[in-house]
Each structure stands twice: as structure tokens, then as C-alpha cells.
Amino acid sequence: MTERLLEVTDLKKHYPVRAGVLRRQVGTVHSVDGVSFSLGAGETLGLVGESGCGKSTVARSVLRLIEPTSGQIRLDGEDITHLSKTALRRHRRSMQIVFQDPFASLNPRMIAGDIVGEPLAVHGLASGKALEARVAKLFEQVGLRPDQMRNFPHQFSGGQRQRICIARALALGPRLIVCDEPVSALDVSIQAQVINLLIDLQKQHGFSYLFIAHDLAVVAHISHRVAVMYLGRIVEIADKDELFRNPRHPYTQALLASVPIANPLAKKLAPLVDGDVPSPVNPPPGCAFHTRCRFAMERCRIERPVLMDAGDGHQVACLLNDGTGQSQ
Amino acid sequence: GEPKQGGILRMYHRDSPGNASIHEGATYSLNVPFMPVFNNLVIYKQDEAQNTMENIVPELAKSWAWVNDNKTLTFRLRQGVKWHDGKPLTSADVKCTFDMLMGKSQQKFRQNPRKSWYDQVNDISTNGDLEVSFNLKRPQPSLLALLASGYTPVYPCHVSPGDMRTHPIGTGPFKFVEFKANESIKLTRNTDYWRKGRPYLDGIEFTIIPNRSTAILAFVAGKFDMTFPTEVSIPLLKDVKSQAPNAICEVEPNNVATNIIVNSSAPPFDNIDIRKAMALSLDRKAFISIMFEGQGDVGGTMLPPPNGLWGMPKEMLETIPGYGPDINANREEAKKLMQKAGYGPDKHLAVKVSTRNIPVYRDPAVILIDQLKSIYIDGELDVVETANWFPKIARKDYMLGLNLTGNAVDDPDQSFYENYSCGSERNYTNYCNKEIEKLFDVQSQETDIAKRKKLVWDIDKKLQEDVARPIIFHARTGTCWQPYVKGVTVMTNSSYNGYRYEDLWMDK
Amino acid sequence: MFAYLVRRLFLMLVTLFGISVVIFFLLRIVPGNIVDILFAAAGYVDPADKANLEKELGIDQPLIVQYWHWISGFLRGDFGYSYVSEKPALQEILPRIPITARLAGLALLFSASIGIPLGVISAVKQGTRLDYALRVVSLSGLSLPSFWLGLLILTASVAMFGQIPIFNPNPATWLEAFATYAVPAAAVGFRSAALTMRITRSSMLEVLRQDYIRTARAKGASDAAVNYKHALKNAILPVITVIGIEAAFLIGGLIVTETVFNIPGVARFLVEAIRWRDYPIVQNLVMLIAVVVVSANFIVDMLYAVFDPRIRYTD
Amino acid sequence: MADTSDLVLDVKNLKTVFFTNSGLFKAVDDVSFTVSRGETLAIVGESGCGKSVTALSLMRLVPDPPGRIVGGTVTLEDTDLLALSEAEMRKIRGDRISMIFQEPMTSLNPVMRIGDQIVEAVRLHRNLSSREAQNIAVEMLRLVRIPEPVRRAREYPHQLSGGMRQRAMIAMALACRPALLIADEPTTALDVTIQAQILALILDLQKELGTGLVLITHDLGVVAQTAQRVIVMYAGRKVEEASVEALFAAPKHPYTRGLMASIPAVPASGVAAPERLNEISGTVPSLVRLPKGCAFAPRCTLAIKRCEAEYPPLTDWGGGHLAACWRAAEVAEVA
Amino acid sequence: MAAIDFDVELRRAGAHATGGWRRVLFLAQRHVLGAAGLVIMIAFVLTAIFADFIARYDPLSVDSAHALLRPSLAHWMGTDSFGRDVFSRIIHGARISLAVGIGSTALGGSIGVIVGLTSGYLSGWVDLVFQRVSDILQALPLLVLALIMTAALGPSLPNVILAIAIPLIPTVSRVTRANTLALREQPFVEAAKSIGMSEVRIALCHVLPNTLAPLIVLATAQLGSTILTEASLSFLGLGIPEPYPSWGRMLSESSAEYVRTAPWLVIFPGIAISLAVFGANLFGDALRDILDPRQRG
């Protein structure tokens, strides 16, 4: 994992807020406010955080589906942040995305075969019989029967639809697949199928995943490394086992404590934080988490912590303990 | 009973006249509401149904005389007549009026549709305040008939034509009160009218109702004392009679001839054979039966007798090609003519029949097209908006046109010169036959009525045979009024002259 | 709020300017002009007379000049002179406005007071016979040509009462005054009531599916409270919009109804003016109508803001 | 099982059907359960298995059409709710039995102030002046730990965050101190940290008021952390019922078992996560076209002929552990 | 609690209505009104298509000898004052109405779709301009616009179609634009973008087909309203001119003259218009219900 496939440096995405009656820009949504991470080949980086913290915005920016406000995105060492639309098309083949809602991601008026074959057709990689054969192969890869190519999305179940989405993402032979909550909309019993499929595919093809979810257990299961986001920033990033065993940021700790564990004998729920996530419009100064943090100090209100290495590639943005966060 | 004073006559009006100046209009939408405001020098007797020379009576003129070899017509004016604004009427007003009509004065009408009526008038001279003379180029006995028309009121000198369009001042039995476009026209009794005891009515109110069904329903419901004159069609008449059995209705010819204008200056109708074939194909009875449920008249240019004074007798009419009773024989002959011109069952002639977008124009055009089918002519209806009709006709941008020609005065001079003389503005077809034109002058100067009739018949026959502007039929329409309205006379050979309404009264 | 208002007003002005251009040039491409029509009535065309008249009316000038004359006059409140009646156009238009306004207001009132309750009933009773019946009635209301409906009313009232409820400029009794406006207003309003009912119904159905309706029921609220207090308050918003848009449609309906009932309002007057190519009347009248329609939409937007606390003016 | 005298709710053989465009189906088929005072009963199951319809049936709020309750009894504190007239039911709804819904975003009327919505709930059942009710509303908001309750009461729902809205919903549901509270996935739309807050709040209040609680969820973690007893539903039927401990210790139905094995565990939880998750192959069947026998049979690794032919009855496998499976006895060993 | 016979209920609820005809029949049962509308619409379209075979007389052939006949075996709906067979005219009138309906809808609809798509896609000044233009068109009452248009172009079949089509453009473009904007946010459009599809292709292949459903509903309703607009234009004297047997003109002209003396001239065109519009509306309503995913059970 020395080769860096994706490198994101100080990514920012700000939306103007034309709030109020005035339609004037009264503020800025700091959807993503300086996010940096990198992703090696064959690696899965999990991204967790509460709703609205900017996970999807990161995902879309990486793919240049939205234009980042600032920062840099390097794919295979090449800066793609400012590539023109045509130049970008070439890179589209290396990175693909799978969305949360499989039904909404499929054009209801197209048959599954055409949906999966579309990327190939668009890039002129195959046509006619060849195309059909490639699509059939993709169908098999994701565990669908080729005879289902003629069916419309509504004729599939949720899990199967997500498989179609994955097949479409696979079609161009990407090296990076961004998964934006690919299993959140699925039933528990189906979720496992999709997660297993993703893991299997990674083993076979060596993809890298940027895997977004709000379910910690799922992220933990699939990722090699996990990043925790809060209000547009990454507050902690570490190897999976390290992070779960030894969370250093109070928010990560709260998050872990809040996950209900499917064992009646395990410790009961103990909410470690109060209150709601502040709005990303004009977020609190200093450490964005200080409003809910049990350990908040005067300094946290003023100073904005940066990601610091706490050893073993465990990075954390917390002012406690000389910037290494609270250790358990 | 004895005529009674009082009451306001409520009438509906079929549409909003463009202005209030009779001289600037050529539709009785203008005559009906504004004739009561004015007086003529002379006028057709208002209680006689038929307009004849004998029925012309003095009005503003006390008397008249033909002098100077019938080349001067002199009028003595009534004394003490006052305009509605209080100014006295003088011979100068008469001169002003006719000078303006002849286009000889400083002030101009915006439009002057009956200028040609005065083609034979050299000038107008006055002699004192009460005498005025028309000096003619040649004798024209029918000038008097033209002067007796509702179209020929005397205007005041001191009111500009513009003002006359919006607020007419006359000497007549009723004073103009207001005209709200598309809404109403109101007249009130002229208390100072020179004819003592007249008018009987306190006023007349016209409500403008362009929608015919609404108007008739309103009449039936008693909202109006009288319909708009000659606006009730035969089917509606039946309706009125069934719903308001007491209403009095009369159906009379209105001297409006439905005719075909033929563009003989361009193919295919430059070919006389095709023109003749077309004339032969007409089944006039069918037109009349459809349009008027049988109540219409077949005739030539002039309204046929008995209502018309100058129409050809039936026997003569039937000798004209196309007027014969055997339609099938006519059409056989027509087909032969068509074949001669190169058309037949396999080769139809396609023509456009242009007409205005008004039912009375459109309906006969539909029938015409159907009848033309029988002689290998495929007609296509081309409906033209009113605004574009005359420009289109003037450009000669048509093949056949279905047209209505209203004759204000049942007199050959009016219709011949206006519609058939070379260069006349209303001669839409540009029919020009110098020989016939000479005959127009001959008949015009003829003082002997019987002789003149003969001449007119011959001319009329010739005009029909030339298929210049074949007349299809003369329409009849109805007028209805409530039984308590007395003294209504519907004129039978003109729908332009009978609306002074000073003798009308209401038995209520 | 102020800036929003300014922005909206600016857009309104742009729209109105556009309308003025459209209407002006649309009228100019219409073949035939007032002069032709006047001469049609006279039955002949004399090119010299025609030219004189065109000059007199100023329609021989370049279009831009004519447009400038008109629009600058319009802004000053000087509407020019009617070509036909030769009276000041303002004087022709003004007295007719209250008539049409009364009619339109009454029709809208009718439409709202019939359409909204029936729509609510129909939605609440969805799938029942009553709902079917109401829907069929409203649909048939939308299926009748309005002139036909008007004529039927006139014919029936003549046949049954011997009376005809056409316009009466000076009504003698209160009843007459009422009939003068109410009957035609009902004839126009019937159609828009049907429309309002349909919108109310579908909007209500939409709202009745919402979770908060279930919440209200779960509280133990009565049907009436749920339907009127909770649902209608939310469902009324699209209805208001539609009623606003209907203002424009209403003019169309009024043209026909004013003709049938012989009401001397602006709508029928406009048609006559179009027929006569009486540009000063048509242009100014259309502009006035446009001002009304555009302001109606504006007012609806404002109402929306009043009724809906969520509105944030972010569009 | 709790003492019968303490029963708040007794549901027997509840059956609710839907008539839809795609056909008629039984969304709730022969479901029975009880809830005691102060007890929490969890209902789990996958999406569409009939959890919400069960809840709505208890409230008699199943939308009709297309739904209809066609059988069973629902006894709330000695009253058979299904036998009541609509007017009588209205008196009970929101007073003795109330409900919190899944979507805090849409369950509040957007054009009514929060306070007014609570006031309405109070005044429908208590004869109070509007001022008194207003005070109660503010009190309730304080109880659910909404900061600045007086100001919040005057705000509209869109001015509140998701968590606060759900708290307001809870305040409204508990305003009349009901005997039974039904919480239909009260936290699914919320984030984990907020979820933990809300669940803790509900449980606190439940303890304080002694309310019976029916908690509907699809999250086994939530079940484990909150409930005393659990019902597992599959395709409209109750397939297993047990105390929480018993169920998690030894599930008797293959579906329950599969479900438990298919959820990944957080590494720090002490529960060992398998390398590969256990899949339940196939998909949840459509209720419209249920197989004749056991609805789970097509996906079940243990299915035998009999499963396809005959629906297994709910059987007590000891200690009140009910399961509907022909091979329940073998489940533990085979899997 | 009423007992339920499941087999009966299942059949009633259409549980067996899985394929083809069964499904159609089932839908027809569920949407009785819509089915009635569909039947009317089909009858209407078939009538228009096979007018030549159904009509027993030439609709234009004038026959003075048989004018104003009451309905009889020979003339099912009587004859008009020209002696033309009313039945045949109504049959052929269906063709005119359909031509106007389809013609204007297709014309206005396709322009509206293009404008709406472009406008929704190219937000910015193009959008702004298009928006203002449709504001302008919408602020002018439809009938006024149609009146000026027909006055401008002269009354003829194509011109009436054009006049009715133009006011349709803003409505269609608004709907299309709103849908386009909504669809652009849809994940499947983003997915198309992520595979490197060009915007134009996305607009045509993904966005357009998905806006069709509401447009179809709109078009159905439009079919009804064109018939009514044409009737109103006819009433004002600017409808489709002779010789085309337009229902609107038949109704408006005979209602002026023949309401009582020859009522069949008024009744039958009136029924034809109302029925066609009614059918179109019924069908459109049902279509909206069926196509509206939120109403799907």
C-alpha cells in the first residue's frame, strides 16, 4: 500500500446560502472544510460521520461531479482538480461511484442490460454482440443472471438493484470505486450480500474503495482504514483496528458508545454527547465539536485543532493531551 | 287608436357602427340609429312601404322644381329650422354638405363612399338663405331619388366632420345624446323639432348586442320593443313567433343582392365559356330555399317586382342563361361549355371561392361550391377577414368572390354606376363595357318611366349575360316589434331609408 | 423582504415590457389595419383617402416611433385616442373596468366558495359514490363550452321565467342588480369552480397522505379537525396558486361570457377592438390585463409567504 | 412473562389486509402479543414485514382504503379497541394510547407552531383552558429536554433540528400520560449519537410514567439495548417471540438466526466478527405472492418439503420462547 | 369486523391480474371513470380515422330538398339547413377536432419540451430569457392570444392549430423545466455523468424520457381543451372556417338560430364536444392517477 492511488489535499466545498428574504448571500455552508486523505491501491478507506457532515460532498468532489471550491485531487499522481470536461472523460474510466439509493440511481425507463452497457457504449469500448457479451459477463460477476438483462429496474429487488449499480460501476474497469452509503437503503439481510460482494470484487480485482456509511459496524467490517468526519472535517483517521480499539477523539468515542450493540448482555447505551450537530452554516469557531464535547476547554473555543499524528498513522484533530486526543 | 306622446323606444343594435356620421358609412348599422337625428332636403314617405318617385315628400325643403331643361334642381328651404345646437339652418349648410360630398370643400370626410352619386352635379348654388340649386351636367331625374335616401342627410356647416363622427348635430326629430362604442346609442326627443307634435317618442335607446341569439332572446323576453330592422333571419323569425306569439313580424326584401364577383382579368374566368358555364350551373331556387326557406327573390341586378320597381319581368328573366327553370338542362349545357374549355369528368377545374367571414357571405359560398361540383369545378372556400377583404379584392387576388351588394335606393342610377361603370370604386370586377356604359347614361336621362324601365331591363339582361357579376338572389329578412309599437313601416325595396321614426308611437 | 420585493417588481417590469413589445408587434403583423376596416365598411378603397387617413392616425410612421409614442404615453397615463370612436382611449376603457372587475371578482368568489369545500369533501370521501358524483359533475363542468352554457342559461331563463339576465346598466331593484352580475359570474365561475375543486381535491389527497395527518389522528383529533384544521391549511397553498393563474384564464372565459350576456366590460370590448384593429385600445387594454395578471401572481406569491411559514424566498 | 393483572395491552390474532392495485395481501396475519405496565416489547423485522401496520392497527389508524383490520382483538386496559365506535376510539387515541412515528421530519404539521400542536393533543382529552394547556406543553418540552422550551413552543417545525422534532413528537405523545406508547422506528432517521439520546430519553420517561412501550425497529442492536421481550416478524407473521436474553442467546427460527449472523459487529464490542458476513440468500418475498407454506422457506437453508407445503404453527419451545418453524429444535445445531 | 372471503376478495382485488389483458381489465375495473374516458377516446379516434367508412353521406354535400330534416332512419341526427347530414358531419368533425387537438398539442408540446429542456439544462441567461418569455406568454390570456393569432393569420385550419399551440408552449416548458431540474438531481443522472456521458446525451436519453409521463397527462387534458378553445373561437367567429365540419362552429352557429326550431342541430354537436372533452378529461385524470407513483398501491 505504498502506491497512492488517490490523494486529496485540503479539499473544500462551500455553498453560498441565500437565506432570508433578501436572497443575498448571508452565509456559507462549509459542507467540506479542508479535508485531506489518501487512498492506496487495493485499499478501502471508510468514511463515517453524522448526517450532513459532508461525506457525500467529499465523494462527489473526488469524482468531480461537483466542482470543489479549493483543494487538490490527484488521481495516480495526476492533478485532476482542474481538468476540462473532455480531459476528465478519460479519467472517468478509472473512478466510478455507487450511490445510496439503488432505485433512484437507475433510470426507470431503461432495461438493466442497457444501464450496465451504457458506460461501454458511451466510451465506445464495445458495441453490438461484443457489448452484450461484456454486459452478460458483468452480470455474472455481480451475481445476477444474464437473462435478467431484459428486465426493468422495478422488476428487481433492492439488493439486485444495487448489484446492477455495482455492475455499471465495474463496466469501465475502474481502479477506484466511491461507495456513497451503498447499503444504507437495503434490508439487513440483503446488506450482507452486497457487502460480501464488494469484498469479493476487491479481492479479485484489487479495487480501492472510498466507502461511506453512517453505520460504524459496516464501515468497520469492510475498511482497512477509517476516517471520522465531523462538520466538514476529518477529526480522526486511523487503521480500523486501531481506531476502534483506541479512539482518541471525543467525538469518535461518543460515536462508538452510541452504537447499540446486538447483545443484551453488553453494556447499556450511554449517550456521551448532548445536543445536536451544529449547522454547517457558520460552524462554531475553534474546534467544531466543542459545543458537545465533555472535555471542552477554553482553548477549544478559540483554537482549531489540526490532524496530528498520534503514532502508527493514527491521526487525530483534538487539542487534548498535546493534540493526541483523549486516550481510553 | 290615436297616437300617444311618450315612451322611450328600446331597440337592440346588431353591431357597433364605427362612427356616427352617416355620410362616412356604407352600412345601415349607421343609418338606423342616426337617421332620426337628421333631415334630408326631401325624403321617401316614411309610412309607405315602397320607395317610389311619387312617394318623395319635402322635408327640409318646402318644395322643389326642375328647371333649366331639367338640368337644375332647385329647393326652397323651410324657414325657422334650427340645428340641435340652436343655430339656424340655412342654404349654406346644404351647399356645405354637398360640396363636401363632391370633395370640393376645404373640410374633408375621412371617407366618402357615395361620391359617385353626384358625378352629374356640376355645382351647388345658393340664393339667399332659403334657396339652393343643384346644377347638373346633364339631366338626371333620379337625383331626387338619391336625395330622398336615408343616406343623404343635410349636415351643418359649423360642425367639423370629425365632430360629426362622434357627436352628430342634425335638425331631425331626435337629438344625439351619447354613443358608447359596443354598448349603447341614446337619442332623445328634439323638443324644438320644426314639425309640431313630432316626434311622439321621448327617445330611442339602442343596446348594442352583436350576439344574435342573445339579442333575439332579449327581445322575446320583452327587453326590447323592436328588433334591429331587417336583422331577423327566417329561422329566428319562426323562433320569435313561437315564443312571443304577439310580436308583429314582417319579412320583406331588403334590396341586398347576393352575387358572385368574377375575376375575368385572369385565368380561368377570363374565358367567357367558363363564366357562362358557371352562370348556367346555378340553382337559385336551392339557394333561396336553404338561405331563406324559400322566401327570397330571383332576379337580375335590380330588385325584382313587385317590390322592386325596376326588376325584369319573370318571362324576360327566364330567357337569360342560367335562369331557365330546367336546372339539369342548364347544367348539361354548362358541362358542354366546360368540356369545350378543356375540362371534364377526369379533369376538374380547381378554383378558390373567396368570401368574408360572416355567415351571410359564407353560407351562400358553401352552396355555390357545392353547385359548381356538378360542372367539374372543385371549389375551395377561402374565408377572408373583413379587414383584408377589400384590399384583397382591389389587388384582384381572387378567382370568384361571394359578395353582397346593398342598394340604398331602388334606382338603376345608383346600382349601375356604382357597380358596373368603368372605373367606379365599387366595381370590384373591373367589368368595363363602353357600350353598356352609354346605355347607362341613356336610361339615366330618360324621364319617361316606362321607357326607362325597358332600357333598364335590357341593360340588366345584358349584364347578366356577360356574367360580370352574376346575381344569385335577393334576400328577404324580418323585422319584429311588440304589438304596442305603432306606426312602424318596413320598406320593401330598401333597408336604408325608413328610420326617421318621428311617426312611431307606443300604445302603452 | 424589501430586496425581495424589489427583485420581484423588477422581474414584473421586465415581463410587462416584454408583453408590450409582443403585443405591439403582434398587432402590427396582423394584415389589415383600421384604415382597411373603415374602408371595408364604406365598401371601397381610395388609395389617396387611405394614405390621408393613415397619416392622420399616425400609422404611417416607423414602428419604433409608434412604439415609443405608445409606451411613453402609457407610462404617462396618456392612452391616446381610440381610432374608431375618436375618444380618449382611457375614457373608453376606464368605465368598463369596474364592470369586468366586479364580474371577475364574483366569479372568483363563486369558484372559491363552491370549489374549495366540494374539493375537500370529494377528497375526504375519496372513492365513495359522492366523490365519483362530484368528480363527474366537475368534469362535465369543464367539458361544456362556456358560450353554450351561457346560452343554455339564457334560453332556460327566458323559457321558465320570461326574464333574461343580460346586463342592465341601471338596475331598478336589488334583484336586478344581482342578476346582472351573479348569473354571468356563475356561468364563468362554474368552470373555474370545477377547476378549483379538482385542484383542491388532489392537493387535499396529497396532504391527507402526509405523516402529520396521521399524527393528528393519533392525537385523537376529530375528522373535521383533521380535515379542516390540519389538512386544508396545508392544501390551500397550491389552490391559491391556481386561483392566481386562473385570473388569466378568467379573462378568456369573460370574453365569451360578456358576449353572451351582453355585458359591456373590457373583455368583450377587447375582442371588438381586435376586430377593428383599434390599436390604442387593444394595446393599452392588453397591457392593463397583463398588469393585473402579473400582479395577481405577485400577490399570490405574497399570500404564499403569509400562509406558509416554511417559505424562505430562495428561488 | 409479566403478571396478567399488570397487562396494558393484549392483542389476539390481529389480522390486517390491504387492497391495492397489485392485489390483496395480509400485511398482518394472525399476530398476538401482550405488553405489561412498564414493559418494553420490541418488534423487529425487515422493511415491509408489517411492523408499522401492526402499530397502526393498534391505533386503528390503518388507512382505509386500502387497508382494513379484518380480525382479532386489541384489548387496552380491559377495552376492546376494535369494538369501539370511531368517536369512542378518538377519545382513547392520544390519551390512553399514543404513538411516535418514524419520520420526525414529516410527522409534524409544517404550518402549526410546535406548542400549538402539543396544546391540541392536551385539550382534546383534558378539559383545560388554552393557557393551562400551553403551560403543560412547555412543561412537556422541558421534560423531553428541549432547551428554551418557551421559545421553541412558538417555533414552526422547520425551525427545529431532526432530533428536536423527534423530542417534540415524544412530548406530544406523552402529554396525556398514556398507558401504552408505540414508538415506530423512532430513531431510524437519526444519527447514532442522537439515536442514543432519544432512546435513553424514551426509556427514562417510560420508567418515570410506567408506560407500556411497543418499540418497533429493524435494528437488533436497539432491541438488545432496550427491550425486555422481542417479537420477530417475517412477511406479516410473528415467527418468533422470546425474552431478549433468550432470543439473543439462542434464536429458534432460522430467519432470526440468519439475521443475527448477517450483521457486522463493531470490533470494539467484544463480539467477534466473522471474516465473511453470513448471507441470507434470496429476497424478502412480496406479500402479494406469498408461497403456500412457510414464507421463509425459499430462503431457508434448513427448508424441507414440509416447509413448502404447510405453514408451521407457533410453538412454545420452553420458557415462553415461541417460534414458528418445523425444525426449530434443530436450528441451533444445524446452523 | 366483517368476515372476508379471501378468494372472492382476491379476485376482486385483481390478484390474478398479472399479465396483459387481465391487467388491463383489472385497471379498467379500478378506474371505472378512466376506462369510460378511454373508451370515449378510442371511439373518438376510431371515428376520426374511419370517418369515411362510418359517415353515410358526404359531409359537405348540400341538398336543398332535404334541409332541416328531423332525425330519422335515413338521417340519424337529422340534416342542417343546407340539407347536409348532421351525423356525417359530426363523424367528420371528429377528424377535425382530432387534427386540431393532436396538431396543436404536438406543435406546442414539442416546442415546449425543447424550450423546457434547454432552459432547465442551460440555467443562466438562456434560462432567464426563456422564463421571461413564458411569463409573457402566460400573462396574456389564452383566448386573447388565440384571437390575435387567428386575426393575424386568418382563420384556417393550420392557423387555428398554430394559434392554439402557442399558448401551450409556456405550460409545457414550465413542466419540462421543473422536471428537468428535479431529474438533474437524481442519482441516475449523476451516475450517467460519472460515466462520462455528455450533457446533451444525458438530457436526451435520461432526462427527457422521464419527463414524458406528466407530459402525456398534460397532452390528454390539452386534447380536451383545444376542442373547447376552438369552440370558443368559433363562437367569436374566428374558428375553423367552412367547409371543415368543425363541431365548435356547428354548435355556435346553429345555437344562434336553431335552438328551438331545429334542436338536433344544436344537441348533437353539443354532445359531441362535451363527450369528447369529457372523455379526454376522464382519461387524463385516470392516467395521472396511474402514472403518479405516489398513488400506486
Ligand SMILES: Nc1ncnc2c1ncn2[C@@H]1O[C@H](COP(=O)(O)OP(=O)(O)OP(=O)(O)O)[C@@H](O)[C@H]1O
Ligand atoms: N447543493 C447544495 N447547496 C447547498 N448546500 C448543500 C448542497 N449540497 C449539500 N449541501 C450541504 O452540505 C452539507 C453536507 O452535505 P452532504 O450531502 O455531503 O452530507 P452527508 O454527510 O453526505 O450527509 P448524509 O449522511 O445525510 O448523506 C449539508 O449541510 C448539506 O445541507
Ligand SMILES: Nc1ncnc2c1ncn2[C@@H]1O[C@H](COP(=O)(O)OP(=O)(O)OP(=O)(O)O)[C@@H](O)[C@H]1O
Ligand atoms: N397505505 C398502504 N397501502 C398499501 N399497502 C400498504 C400501505 N401501508 C403499508 N402497506 C403494505 O403493507 C406491508 C407492511 O408494511 P409496514 O409499513 O407495516 O412495513 P414495516 O415493517 O413497517 O416496514 P418498514 O421497516 O419499511 O417501516 C408492506 O408490504 C406495505 O407495502
Ligand SMILES: [Mg+2]
Ligand atoms: Mg450523503
Ligand SMILES: [Mg+2]
Ligand atoms: Mg414501518
